[in-house]
Every structure is written in C-alpha cells, then in structure tokens.
Amino acid sequence: MNNARSNELIAEIINLEAILNLPKGTEHFISDLHGEFEAFNHILRNGSGSIRDKVTTLFNQVLSEEQIDELCFLIYYPEEKIQSLTVQQSLSDNWWFETINYLLIVVRFSSSKYTRSKVRKALPQTYAYILEELIYQYDETTNKKAYYKQIIQKIIDLGEGERFITDLAYLTQRFVIDHLHVIGDIFDRGPYPDKIMDTLIGYHSLDIQWGNHDIIWLGAMSGSKACLANVLRICARYGNLDLLEDAYGIDLNLLKSYSRKTYLDNSQFMPKKNPYRKLRISEVTDAMKIQQSMAIIQEKLEGQLIKRRPEFQMDHRLLLDKISDNQILVDGQPYKLVNSCFQTIDWCDPYQLSEEEEMIVNDLMDQFQHAKKLKQQMTFLVEKGSLYLSYNHNLLIHGCIPLNKDSTFQSMVFNGKCYAGKSLLDFFEVNIKQAFEEPWKSEDFSTDIVWYLWCGESSSLFGKKAMKTFERYFIEDSETHVEEKNSYYDLRNNAEVCQRILKAFSITDSDAHIINGHTPVKLIKGESPIKAAGKMIVIDGGFSKSYQKITGIGGYTLLYNSFGMQLAAHKPFSDKKTTIENNDDIISTRQIVDRQLTRLKVKDTTIGLSLIDETRKLNQQLSHNKLSPSK
Structure with missing residues (x-):
C-alpha cells in the first residue's frame, strides 16, 4: 500500500x-472597457498583437505581408473570414489543406510552453484525439507523413474543413494568452457591458479588479438605492436605457410614465450621442426626462445616506437644503442655479422621497435584484473580483491608494478603529462582499460603504475630494465643476512613493510595478503611461469613445510574458465588419517596459510559489x- x-x-x-x-505564461492586462464590446473583443481575439507576432515569426520568409494579414484575421474571426472568402472565390482543396497546415504550425508554436496535459484539456471534444495527433507530430517527415496527410485530407473530403479551422483558430487564441487581468470599469458609457461580461464568464483564466463604475452596479444589486439611482441616471445620460430593458429585462414603463408627466424638456439633460446607433426622438425625450428624475432622486437618497453616516464626513455634499430663491450656497459661496428641475422637492424636508418616487425606486430595486442575467453577471464579478491584486510581483489596482499630500496613507476611522493603505482596502472589500451576500439589507453599514466607494473622498476607486454631479447639472460657473484629485495622482510619478506603496502590500521584488487604470492617459498632450522610472504603468488609454478626443488613441493594453513587459497602444476601433473586410488591425505601437535578462519560468510566478x-x-x-x- x-x-x-x-x-x-x-x-x-x-x-x-x-x-x-516551463516558461512563464503570457498575462494580458486590459482596463476601462466601459461597454465598448467590439474593441474589447478584437483585442481579446488578437491578444494585443501576440498572434500577429507569432504568425510573422513563423511565416515572414514564406508568406507575403498580405497573406500574413489574411491568416491573422482568419485566426481572429474564423467564421466571418471564411464566409467572406467564400463569397469572393471558390475555396479549393489546396487552400483548405495549406490553411490547416499553417494553423497547425501556429497552434504547435503557441502551445509549446504548456504541458501536454494542459493542452489536452483545452482541446474541443469533437476533434480531441485527431488534434492531439496533429499537434504532436514528432515524426511527420518520415514514417507518419502519409498518416498525417490522410487525416487532413479526410477532414476536407468530409466537409469539416471550416469547423476544423475554426477550432484551430480558437485554440490559438486560447494558447497565446495564459491569463487575463481586467483592471476595472467594465460598465457604463458604452452600450454593451453585458456582452463583455458574457465573454469574460466564458474565458479560460482571468481576474478582475473592480472599478468605480462596476461598484455602483454591484451596489445596486446589493440593495443600495443610491447606487441604483446612479446606475439609472448614467444609463439615461449615455443613451443606454435599452441595455437595462433589452439585455437585462428591466421594465422602465413606470419610470418613463412618471418622468414624462413630471419633468419638462431640459437641454442640460439631453443624452450623450450613442456611438453605435441613432436614438429615436422618443428615446431622446425619455432619456432626458429620466435623467432629471434620477438626478433628483439620487440627491435625495444620497442626502439621507450622508445624514445617517456621519463617519463618512460628507456633510459638505448636503446641497438641497442650501437652496433658496434660485440660489445655492456651496462652501459658503452663493451661486445662481440653472436648468432647475426641483418640482418634486419638499423644501421643508428636501431629502425625503415623494410617495411616487419611493414606489418607483422600490419597483426598480426589486426588478434589478431579480434580473436573472444581471444576477449571474454580478455574482461572477464578485467571485472573480477584488479591489486589488498582488500577482507575479505586481500590484493591480483600478483607482488609487489614497494618500495625503506628504505621501502618507490617508486614513479613516470606523467603529473606533483606524484604517489606512492596505488595511483600508481590505476593510472596504470585506464590506463589499458582505453587502452582496445580504441584498435584502438596504441601509446597513456594508451597503452604504459600497456607495461610499463610488464617491467618497478616501475611496480607492473614486480618488477625488468630491463628486460634482449636482454642480455640473445646476451651476453655470465651471469652477464649481472641478473635482480635486487625490494626491496619489501626483505622487505616483515618484518612484520612492511607488516603492513604499508596493512594500505596504508586501511586494518587494526589484522588478515590481503598480498597474493602474481609471485615469485616461492624455497621449495627445505628451503624457506617458509609464511613470516613476517604470514603477507605475497606467493602461487607461481611452477604450471609451467619449475619451478618445482627449487621449488621442483607442486604449492601452499590457502584455507580460517570459521575456518581459510590452505596452501596446491601439488606434480607435472602427467597426467589426470594416475591420474584417480590410484586415485592419488596431495596434498602433508597442513599447518595451521591462526586458528580462533571464527568461522567466513558472517557478518565478505566483502560481509557481504555490506549486x-x-x-x-x-x-x-x-x-x-x-x-x-x-x-
């Protein structure tokens, strides 16, 4: 025995x-997707240029540049590309045979750093045995040459070439990237966060660091009415109410009916231009009026929350009770109000919801929490997510580590205990998970903490002194709109400060980095995504179309393989159809961040330590x- x-x-x-x-697997870092599914999907499929690198390495002496483009896009979009080629020409047996052989070479090369067991687990069941035989061709030029040739020819004769090529393409995508890091903000602005979430749920290996826009969706699912109001207002602001109705099955008719009868046309609340489709006039009107409804409801609900949580130190954001004679006092200064829509406010009790508002909020909360697809996606977001992650000697965080001006950690006191730096983020994360586990509690401490993370001064996700939603809507003076950033965003340019932050999270490796999202890098103004002598890398480059005018690019991604780190800058994505037809990849430039003197192995990684x-x-x-x- x-x-x-x-x-x-x-x-x-x-x-x-x-x-x-074995060599360390390739990590792929991506952030601030903001519902831009098509751009995200393309970058996921091409591995931020990793597939093109491998194809070029293998075939630059064999295929023309145009043929390499064609092969790359066949790997990215196999079904669509084969259909497009079939329309253009009749594909010969020779084309099928050569293409399958090219793809087998790419699959062998891409899977070479993995164990045979890991490769076997990734194979589709239909062709698992055949694929294993073809991938591990140890004797293809002598004894088994005819054997391998017959396998491929029979696949073609049986009309299975398209299916086989599709499987090989997706295997290549699977093998090129070993692990995906999504550093926050999947939701809001763009129209298809649901499609991004569906794709992530089906992805082979990933983690997520929550962003501030993700947290309000988690907060709404956890019972926070203030978070729910923000979700509805932002969906209306960006013309994405159909996301709630069509993707998640939320019935907005009660809210629409109330908003139509209560609010007037108000240009300040016109929805932003939807980049994917033109809104109908009725949709524009509903978005404009719903945005007014939720802005007012939000101010009332947030006022109630601030009053019951004095420990949040947010009394300066109680604004409705500072209104008088069409003026408001902000920080002791009077300002004239514009774009007013205050008709539902009881000035004797300005933070109290009307009966109808209360009914609407309760109805929306009930629907939100019982939406099957949304619940599945939010559960996945909690299971795979965290506020920060220490992984392979890097600290991954969406927003910031709140700092004072002297670079010390900003602290908060809850129940007599002081939290700062890592302990503050750990405290926040415990409460996020507790709130999600008890969604029937809507005004408990943990649920209110989730809202605080959206807009509180010491939130690691918000990173500003105050959120000026009210001022942007109702005060003309643009100076009141400015949101003062946390000192972290200046201090992160200092290598010593970054080193101190890493040490506080027990990351002491000399090659360690902080990998950040949240704040778009204004490349067009000369800003660099690599800061603090390479200790800080910011990969929010503007996936969201609304940011691309100020960034000058269509997003950053980061690759970390056994040879080191490379930053990829992407040009804005046009549309899927045009991209496939023209073989138009969107990678603009690649920049080496770190090159390893010795090739990294599995033993040098977080997984390696556990092994x-x-x-x-x-x-x-x-x-x-x-x-x-x-x-």
Whole structure:
C-alpha cells in the first residue's frame, strides 16, 4: 500500500518540478472597457498583437505581408473570414489543406510552453484525439507523413474543413494568452457591458479588479438605492436605457410614465450621442426626462445616506437644503442655479422621497435584484473580483491608494478603529462582499460603504475630494465643476512613493510595478503611461469613445510574458465588419517596459510559489512513507 502511494508521490513530484521549469505564461492586462464590446473583443481575439507576432515569426520568409494579414484575421474571426472568402472565390482543396497546415504550425508554436496535459484539456471534444495527433507530430517527415496527410485530407473530403479551422483558430487564441487581468470599469458609457461580461464568464483564466463604475452596479444589486439611482441616471445620460430593458429585462414603463408627466424638456439633460446607433426622438425625450428624475432622486437618497453616516464626513455634499430663491450656497459661496428641475422637492424636508418616487425606486430595486442575467453577471464579478491584486510581483489596482499630500496613507476611522493603505482596502472589500451576500439589507453599514466607494473622498476607486454631479447639472460657473484629485495622482510619478506603496502590500521584488487604470492617459498632450522610472504603468488609454478626443488613441493594453513587459497602444476601433473586410488591425505601437535578462519560468510566478509549496508537502509525505513500515 505504502509502495503504491510512494510511487504516486514520486510521479507527482517529478511532474510539478518539471512544470516549474516551463516558461512563464503570457498575462494580458486590459482596463476601462466601459461597454465598448467590439474593441474589447478584437483585442481579446488578437491578444494585443501576440498572434500577429507569432504568425510573422513563423511565416515572414514564406508568406507575403498580405497573406500574413489574411491568416491573422482568419485566426481572429474564423467564421466571418471564411464566409467572406467564400463569397469572393471558390475555396479549393489546396487552400483548405495549406490553411490547416499553417494553423497547425501556429497552434504547435503557441502551445509549446504548456504541458501536454494542459493542452489536452483545452482541446474541443469533437476533434480531441485527431488534434492531439496533429499537434504532436514528432515524426511527420518520415514514417507518419502519409498518416498525417490522410487525416487532413479526410477532414476536407468530409466537409469539416471550416469547423476544423475554426477550432484551430480558437485554440490559438486560447494558447497565446495564459491569463487575463481586467483592471476595472467594465460598465457604463458604452452600450454593451453585458456582452463583455458574457465573454469574460466564458474565458479560460482571468481576474478582475473592480472599478468605480462596476461598484455602483454591484451596489445596486446589493440593495443600495443610491447606487441604483446612479446606475439609472448614467444609463439615461449615455443613451443606454435599452441595455437595462433589452439585455437585462428591466421594465422602465413606470419610470418613463412618471418622468414624462413630471419633468419638462431640459437641454442640460439631453443624452450623450450613442456611438453605435441613432436614438429615436422618443428615446431622446425619455432619456432626458429620466435623467432629471434620477438626478433628483439620487440627491435625495444620497442626502439621507450622508445624514445617517456621519463617519463618512460628507456633510459638505448636503446641497438641497442650501437652496433658496434660485440660489445655492456651496462652501459658503452663493451661486445662481440653472436648468432647475426641483418640482418634486419638499423644501421643508428636501431629502425625503415623494410617495411616487419611493414606489418607483422600490419597483426598480426589486426588478434589478431579480434580473436573472444581471444576477449571474454580478455574482461572477464578485467571485472573480477584488479591489486589488498582488500577482507575479505586481500590484493591480483600478483607482488609487489614497494618500495625503506628504505621501502618507490617508486614513479613516470606523467603529473606533483606524484604517489606512492596505488595511483600508481590505476593510472596504470585506464590506463589499458582505453587502452582496445580504441584498435584502438596504441601509446597513456594508451597503452604504459600497456607495461610499463610488464617491467618497478616501475611496480607492473614486480618488477625488468630491463628486460634482449636482454642480455640473445646476451651476453655470465651471469652477464649481472641478473635482480635486487625490494626491496619489501626483505622487505616483515618484518612484520612492511607488516603492513604499508596493512594500505596504508586501511586494518587494526589484522588478515590481503598480498597474493602474481609471485615469485616461492624455497621449495627445505628451503624457506617458509609464511613470516613476517604470514603477507605475497606467493602461487607461481611452477604450471609451467619449475619451478618445482627449487621449488621442483607442486604449492601452499590457502584455507580460517570459521575456518581459510590452505596452501596446491601439488606434480607435472602427467597426467589426470594416475591420474584417480590410484586415485592419488596431495596434498602433508597442513599447518595451521591462526586458528580462533571464527568461522567466513558472517557478518565478505566483502560481509557481504555490506549486513549490505543494512540492515541499509532497516530499514530506514521501519521506514519511519511507520511514513507515509497509503494510
């Protein structure tokens, strides 16, 4: 019995120690997607240029540049590309045979850093045996040449070429990227966060660091009425009410009816231009009036929350009770109000919802929490998500680590205990998860903390002194609209400050980085995404079309493979149809961030550390077995 067990332990130890010496897998970092599904989908499919790099390496002496483009797009969009080629020409048996052989070469090359077991698990069941035979062609030029040729020819003869090519294309996408990091803000602005979430749910390996726009959706699902009001207002502002209705099945008729009878046309509340479709006049009108409804409801609900949570220190954001004679006092200064829509406010109790507003909010909350698809996506977001992640000697965080001007950690006191830096983020995360587990509680501390993360001064997701939604809507003086950023955003240019932050999160490796999203890098104004002598990398480059005028690009992504880090800058995405027809990739430039002097192996990674620990335990068991008498 002991001998059999010892043999099992020996085999497992050999396997794990061999795995530790494989090259490190490629990590892909992406952030601030903001519902821009098509651009996200393209970058996910092309691995931020990784596939093109491999195809070029393999075939630059064999294929023309145009043929390389064609092969790359066949890998990115196999179904669409084959359909397009079929319309243009009749595809010969020779085309099918050559294409399958090219793709097999790419798959072999892309999977070469993985164990055979890992590759086998990734194979589609239909062709698993055949694919395994073709991928591991150790004797293709002599004894088995005819064997392999016959397999491919029979696939073509049976009319399975398209299906086989499609499987090879998706295998290549799977093998090129080992792990995906999404550094926040999947939701809001763009129209298709639901499609992004569906894609992420089906992805083979990933983690998510929550963004401020993700947190209000999580907050709404967790029972926060203030977060719910923000979600509705932002959907109306960006002309995305159909996301709620069509994707998630939220019935907005009650809200529409109330808004139509209560509010007038008001140009300040016109929805932003939807980049994917032109809104009908009725949709524009509803978005304009719903935005007014939710702006007022939001101010009331947030006022109630601020009053019940004095520890949040947000009394300066109580504004409705500062209104008098069409003026408002902000920080003691009087300002004239414009674009007024205050007809539902009871000036004797300005933060109280009317009966009809209360009914609408309760109805929306009930629908939101019972929307099946939305609940599935929010559950996945919690399971795969965190406020920060220490991974392979890097700190991944969407927003900031709140800092004072002297670079010390900004602190908050809750229940007599002081939290700052890592402990503050850990405290926030515990409350996010607790609020999500108890969605029936709508005014408890944990649920209110989730809202605080959206707009509180010491929030690691917001990173500003105050959110000026009210001022932007109702005060003409643009000086009142300015949102003062946390000192972190200046101090993150300092390598010593970044080093101190990393140390506080127990990351001491000399090659460590902080990888950030949240704030668009204004490349058009000369701003660099690489800061603090390379210790800080900001990868929000403007996936959202609304940001691209100020960034000058269509987003950044980051790749980290066994040779080091590369930053990819992308040109704005046009549309899927045009991109496929013209083989128009969207990678503009690649920039090396770090190049490793020695190629990184699995043993140098976070997963490697766990495998080393597992190997140590197995060796201890083996030693114990050898000392124990055999039964």
